[in-house]
Amino acid sequence: MLELSEFQKDALGELLNIGMGRASASLSEMVGEEVELSVPQVETLSQNEAITRISGLVGNDITAVKESFKGAFWGDALLLFPEDHSLELVRALIKDDTLPAEMISEMEQEALTEVGNIILNACLGSLANIFKENLEFALPQYTHGSCSDILTIDRSSATPEGVLLLQMNFSLEKTKVSGYLTLLMDVASMQALSKQLTKYFGGAV
Amino acid sequence: MSDDKILIVDDSRLSRMMIKGFTLAAKPDWGVIEAEDGNDALAKSEGQEITWMTVDYNMPGMDGLTLCIELRERFPNARIALLTANIQDSVKERADKIGVAFIQKPVTEDKIKSYIES
Numbered sequence: 001m002l003e004l005s006e007f008q009k010d011a012l013g014e015l016l017n018i019g020m021g022r023a024s025a026s027l028s029e030m031v032g033e034e035v036e037l038s039v040p041q042v043e044t045l046s047q048n049e050a051i052t053r054i055s056g057l058v059g060n061d062i063t064a065v066k067e068s069f070k071g072a073f074w075g076d077a078l079l080l081f082p083e084d085h086s087l088e089l090v091r092a093l094i095k096d097d098t099l100p101a102e103m104i105s106e107m108e109q110e111a112l113t114e115v116g117n118i119i120l121n122a123c124l125g126s127l128a129n130i131f132k133e134n135l136e137f138a139l140p141q142y143t144h145g146s147c148s149d150i151l152t153i154d155r156s157s158a159t160p161e162g163v164l165l166l167q168m169n170f171s172l173e174k175t176k177v178s179g180y181l182t183l184l185m186d187v188a189s190m191q192a193l194s195k196q197l198t199k200y201f202g203g204a205v
Numbered sequence: 206m207s208d209d210k211i212l213i214v215d216d217s218r219l220s221r222m223m224i225k226g227f228t229l230a231a232k233p234d235w236g237v238i239e240a241e242d243g244n245d246a247l248a249k250s251e252g253q254e255i256t257w258m259t260v261d262y263n264m265p266g267m268d269g270l271t272l273c274i275e276l277r278e279r280f281p282n283a284r285i286a287l288l289t290a291n292i293q294d295s296v297k298e299r300a301d302k303i304g305v306a307f308i309q310k311p312v313t314e315d316k317i318k319s320y321i322e323s
Contacts, residue, residue, distance in 0.1 A: 022292070026290075026309075026310070026311055029311050029313060030311040030313075093219070094219075094222075094223070107218070107219055110217055110218055110219050111219050113217070114217045114219050114220055117217070117263070117290050117310075118290040118310050118311050121263075121289075121290035121291050121292060121310075122290065122292055125290075125291055125292040125293045126292065128293045128294075128295070129292070129293060129294045132294075134293060134295040135293065137263055137291065139216070139263060139264075139265060140263075
């Protein structure tokens with residue numbers, strides 16, 4: 001399995017921190033409350049280990065917004081919501097108490113999809129900006145199901161050696177919403193990303 | 206009744222609803238046309254007089270910048286803004302090159318107000 005050096009992992013964690021900082025500012029702007037962020041985790045794991053690790057954190061039945069990205073490096077970005085507090089989130093977003101309950105419930109999926117889209121774009125977009133690269137994003141997809149189904153990388157170039165798992169969680173106290181941002185990349189993408197790190201940090205990495 | 210009309214193009218109904226709500230809060234007499242993608246926008250704007258537009262970037266079918274180029278040809282004097290979650294410098298630069306304003310999502314009342322009152 002390709003291993004990143006401790007320094008590379010540290011550098012990636014810091015970049016993810018910057019990306020999530022940007023994303024949490026957007027989320028905070030949407031819901032009007034402070035967003036708490038965890039320390040970023042950067043690991044190289046086998047795909048199965050990654051699934052076990054994540055389902056250990058969020059449970060096996062999850063709601064997720066998934067967005068694939070490609071460009072200088074590629075993979076799947078996921079925003080995982082372990083608990084179903086999406087109605088509170090929709091209310092916080094729309095800020096309109098007069099909307100009928102059935103309309104709010106009808107908007108749940110697309111509200112989560114749009115929130116996912118804004119967070120994932122803010123995070124990955126700032127990484128692209130830091131590296132002065134361009135990433136293309138597929139349309140966000142809302143999914144609900146088992147952790148293993150949602151996390152499986154289903155691309156033909158996927159290699160069995162391992163995945164890079166970048167993860168960070170956020171929580172909103174008032175709205176009671178928490179979620180995990182997860183980036184999954186295969187080995188070839190990990191190598192491409194490691195080249196970007198070397199280019200950006202020069203000899204330091 | 207004002208002659209101003211805004212075209213709101215976004216595949217997210219929630220975003221359209223928020224942009225429309227904030228626009229009408231500031232300009233209650235404006236006309237609003239909503240479209241969910243590029244083709245829908247081109248069809249619904251045909252033959253219309255449109256003065257303002259907000260266009261999302263990532264949508265099914267053509268992307269927002271491609272749509273902006275087509276809309277600019279059809280409405281040379283309209284004020285067009287790309288309103289997107291895609292904050293990449295490369296996207297901002299492309300918007301700038303074709304004379305389209307860039308507004309970063311999330312949609313907020315302040316952002317919409319300052320755009321339509323600019």
